[in-house]
Amino acid sequence: MTTVRHLLRDDDLSPAEQRAILAKAARIKAHPFSDRTLVGPEVVGLIFDKQTLRTQVSFSAAIAHLGGFPMIIDGKLAKIGERESIADVARVLGREAVAIVWRTHGQERIEEMAAYAEVPVVNALTDDFHPCQILADLLTIQEHKGALPGLTLAYVGDGANNMAHSYLLGGATAGLHVRIGTPTAYQPKPEILARAQQIAAEQGGSITITDDPIAAVLGADVVATDTWVSMGQEGELDTRKGEASPFAKFSVTTDLMGQAAPDAIFLHCLPAYRGYEVAAEVIDGPQSVVWDESENRLHAQKAVLSWLVEQHRDAVR
Numbered sequence: 001m002t003t004v005r006h007l008l009r010d011d012d013l014s015p016a017e018q019r020a021i022l023a024k025a026a027r028i029k030a031h032p033f034s035d036r037t038l039v040g041p042e043v044v045g046l047i048f049d050k051q052t053l054r055t056q057v058s059f060s061a062a063i064a065h066l067g068g069f070p071m072i073i074d075g076k077l078a079k080i081g082e083r084e085s086i087a088d089v090a091r092v093l094g095r096e097a098v099a100i101v102w103r104t105h106g107q108e109r110i111e112e113m114a115a116y117a118e119v120p121v122v123n124a125l126t127d128d129f130h131p132c133q134i135l136a137d138l139l140t141i142q143e144h145k146g147a148l149p150g151l152t153l154a155y156v157g158d159g160a161n162n163m164a165h166s167y168l169l170g171g172a173t174a175g176l177h178v179r180i181g182t183p184t185a186y187q188p189k190p191e192i193l194a195r196a197q198q199i200a201a202e203q204g205g206s207i208t209i210t211d212d213p214i215a216a217v218l219g220a221d222v223v224a225t226d227t228w229v230s231m232g233q234e235g236e237l238d239t240r241k242g243e244a245s246p247f248a249k250f251s252v253t254t255d256l257m258g259q260a261a262p263d264a265i266f267l268h269c270l271p272a273y274r275g276y277e278v279a280a281e282v283i284d285g286p287q288s289v290v291w292d293e294s295e296n297r298l299h300a301q302k303a304v305l306s307w308l309v310e311q312h313r314d315a316v317r
Contacts, residue, residue, distance in 0.1 A: 005311045006114045006121045007304055009107070010131045010169035011195060015203055017307075018138075018173050025139050025296070025303035037306040038068025038098065044305065045097040046124075049075030049104040054270060055124050055132075058297035059101055066302055071097060081109060090116035098309055120308035122301075128189070130162045133269045134170035135300040140293040141222055144265050149175030149204060154220035154260065156181035156213050156250045157277055159188050163226040163269060168196035172205050179208040181216025183246040213250045220260045224267040225252050225277045252278040257287065265289045 006012060013021065028035050038044065044063045048056060056072070063070040080089050086109060093100050094117040102110050103124040114121040123131055142148055155167045159182025168188060171178040178196070180188060187193075187209065197207045210216050217223055228247045257266065266278075266288045274280040283290060 002312075002315045004114070004118060004120060004315070005308055006123075007131055007308065008110055008114055008121065008123045009129045010134055010166050010173060011199060012131070013173065015173050015175070018135075018170070021135060021300070021303045021307050022139055022142060024307060025135070025299045026142070028302050028306075029139075029296070029299040033065060035065075035302065035306050036067040037309050038063060038066040041067055041069040042098045042309075043069050043071050043096060045071050045073060045093045045100045047073045047075050047078065047080070047100065047102045047104070048124075049080070049102070050125065052103055052124075054294055054297055055103055059124065059301055062298055062302040062305060065298075066306060068098075075104065080104075086112040087116040089113070091118075094118040098312075099305060101305075120305075120312050122304060122308065126162065128162055128165055128192075129169075130166045130269070131170060132297065132301055132304060133163065134166040135304065136296040137167075137224070137267055137269075137293055138170065138174055139296045139300050140267065140289055141265070143292065143296075144289055145221055150177070151221045152177040152179065152219065153222040153224060154179045154181060154217045155224045155226075156216055156252060156256070157225045157247060158182060158186050158228055159209065160186045161226060163224075164188050165192045167224065168192060168207060169199065172196045172199035172203060172207065175203040175205045177206045177208070179210065179216045179220065181210055181213040181250055183250070184211050185246060213256055214259050217256055217259045220264055222265055222267060223252060223257060223260050225250075226269055227271065227273055228277050247277070251276065252282050254279060254281050254285075257282050267293055270294060 046059055060070040090113045099120045100117055101122045101124045105127055107126045107128040110123050153171050153176050159180045200207050268290050272283055
């Protein structure tokens with residue numbers, strides 16, 4: 001039976017495979033229509049259960065640039081897992097698309113889709129991981145800082161969310177020194193942290209978890225943050241953004257950013273809430289590369305789709 005490659009979490013890619021995809025993304029960015037892997041047009045299913053802007057725009061454009069057709073499926077209408085099982089949906093889409101991209105909730109949902117689809121499945125965001133965003137971030141860091149191994153990336157904010165988890169795994173895979181600055185009550189999942197530590201030890205990087213935002217950021221090459229209220233956490237809005245917010249001291253202000261290396265860059269996956277997780281003076285200032293980062297979702301996702309589809313074609317020949 002053919003083994004189908006998927007991108008469900010950041011450590012689905014080996015360090016060599018991650019480097020290959022980043023190199024492909026850089027080539028594609030330099031020559032936007034040089035890769036026509038999906039000419040036909042081949043169809044890629046795009047399913048959105050969660051709110052989206054950058055993900056829908058970047059994947060739709062990526063598929064079109066590769067010569068394919070983005071078949072957009074409204075998850076609220078499809079009611080996957082309610083109206084019909086994930087397994088049945090996977091079997092249907094696997095017969096009509098060369099790949100499936102899903103932005104959903106529980107990680108177990110996308111894992112079940114991958115188990116039955118028989119075509120590559122790409123995680124466009126789950127509650128636990130956001131691997132396509134981290135590939136775009138790594139591409140951005142590489143553009144501004146050169147080689148990735150040995151650089152220090154500091155993420156401050158909610159250490160239990162999908163971005164923190166993906167920075168841990170994807171950053172470790174790239175050989176980065178990853179620091180997570182987060183309140184004690186918002187730690188990464190222990191099993192994800194343990195996996196990141198294992199990868200970091202193999203790749204010459206390191207993992208640090210601290211409840212001191214200054215210790216996290218001190219001398220860092222890259223500073224990153226994310227919203228304090230992820231999708232599905234709206235009921236915790238008052239706790240997370242109120243006057244007594246546990247995240248208040250983790251806001252990336254000009255003072256906190258000043259603790260990083262003088263030439264440090266700032267990342268945010270967006271949407272951003274100025275005055276909360278980041279000051280306007282930082283995200284709109286000279287160290288911010290968030291618009292490069294946003295654009296690089298397009299190039300990184302083109303590379304991911306091209307690589308996965310090529311891997312699958314080679315496997316079934």
